[in-house]
Amino acid sequence: MFKKIFGLATAMLVIFMANVTGAAENTAPPVGRPLPEMELLLPNNSGELKYLGLRSSGKTFQISQIKARIVILQIYSMYCPYCQAEAPNVNRLSGLIENNPALKDQVKIIGIGAGNTAFEVGTYKRKYAVAFPLIPDEDFKIHKIMGEVRTPYFIAVKITGGHTEVIYSRLGALENIDLFLAGLVRSAGLK
Amino acid sequence: MKKTAILLALVVCFFACSAYAASDAFKNNIYNPGELQPIDSVLKVKVGQIAPDFTLKSISGKTVSLQDFRDRKNVVVSFVPAAWTPVCSDQWPGYNIIADIFTSNDSVLLGITVDNIPTLFSWTNQMGKLWFEVLSDFWPHGTVAASFGVLRSDGTAERALFVIDKKGLIRYIDIHNINQRPRLEDLVRELEKLNK
Known part of the structure; x- marks a missing residue:
């Protein structure tokens, strides 16, 4: 009898803790705060590893390990119409950065496919000829940490000495990418 | 301890299964019914059988019959439970960017729900222009879903995919x-099998 009560009490506690944790995580990372820690699946192709300045060892990586001053995170889904419509604009942003010698090694972009499998991420990448890495988040683990935001959602992070600081966090399309990029450069103190 | 294990499993399942990424395309207009019984119907067909024929109206204004595709195209029938619900709104927009995969496998897609045409029209408008037919199984309510055995007890349909070949099999x-979206690779694998 005691065992049964103990078991049920344990389960209730787990439910309570899970709800508390869920509530705590249920907001998007705010500007001015560190990005919550998260383990992203390491890309399995050398081009993407080189782009991010990551080593091929291990299965996961953290945003703070990316060799850049600014990392732009696009939380998207292959199944999201607005993300599909925004894909060409994000590609233009990527081109703008890659074609600017002053920004090329300082600013990187990654997409996080909320609820998307590796196959689905690959399908989206091929469809829109996305040049930057797209990371699958099949079990919504990263999406939950990011506050279960609607998509597309953009977060920009400044990295200094292995520490992250969110400098942009907003729902919806980027619209004017020149202004967006200029704002990030200014916020991060890049020249 | 058995009860504890079951409860723990339910907790894990709840938090793993209830996740979805709502596109901003739908703003705050998606109704979340919460976690539902995964399957709530008894299937009436099986692999190898001829699929029940149906004729339904599309939001495009056409009347579409399964028979129309006999000897011409393979058909994927995608039932989704209801318009303006979370996972459903995150399923067809993905199919909308892979028309080439359907075409290369000599297949068409027919999307079916038990909603009426005006509701389907408004809902699918948020997805952009769809390349496939969206059919209404509204009246007599859920007749086609029932013929396949995918009409749930609350009048919605299951989240179900049927791949039907050119012979109607x-x-x-x-x-x-119902709480989860089917993985795209599983459907693509089955489409590719049709050519072998």
């Missing part, structure tokens, strides 16, 4: 957990 059935 059912080649693949996925009555999916």
Whole structure:
């Protein structure tokens, strides 16, 4: 009898803790705060590893390990119409950065496919000829940490000495990418 | 301890299954019914059988019959439970960017729900222009869903995929957990099998 009560009490506690944790995580990372820690699946192709300045060892990586001053995170889904419509604009942003010698090694972009499998991420990448890495988040683990935001959602992070600081966090399309990029450069103190 | 294990499993399942990424395309207009019974119907067909024929109206104004595709195209029938619900709104927009995969496998897609045409029209408008037909199984309510055995007890349909070949034979059935989206690769694999 005691065992049964103990078991049920344990389960209730787990439910309570899970709800508390869920509530705590249920907001998007705010500007001015560190990005919550998260383990992203390491890309399995050398081009993407080189782009991010990551080593091929291990299965996961953290945003703070990316060799850049600014990392732009696009939380998207292959199944999201607005993300599909925004894909060409994000590609233009990527081109703008890659074609600017002053920004090329300082600013990187990654997409996080909320609820998307590796196959689905690959399908989206091929469809829109996305040049930057797209990371699958099949079990919504990263999406939950990011506050279960609607998509597309953009977060920009400044990295200094292995520490992250969110400098942009907003729902919806980027619209004017020149202004967006200029704002990030200014916020991060890049020249 | 058995009860504890079951409860723990339910907790884990709840938090793993209830996740979805709502596109901003739908703003705050998606109604979340919460976690539902994964499957709530009894399938009436099986792989290898001729699929039940149906004729339904599309939001495009056409009347579409399964028979129309006999000897011409393979058909994927995608039942989704209801318009303006979370996972459903995150399923067809993905199919909308892979018309090439359907075409290269000599297949068409027919999307079916038990909603009426005006509701389907408004809902699918948020997805952009769809390349496939969206059919209404509204009246007599859910007749086609019932003929396949995918009409749930609350009048919605299961989240179900049927791959039907050019001879009308059912080649693949996925009555999916209503709370989760089917993985795209599983459907693509079945489409590719049709050519072998």
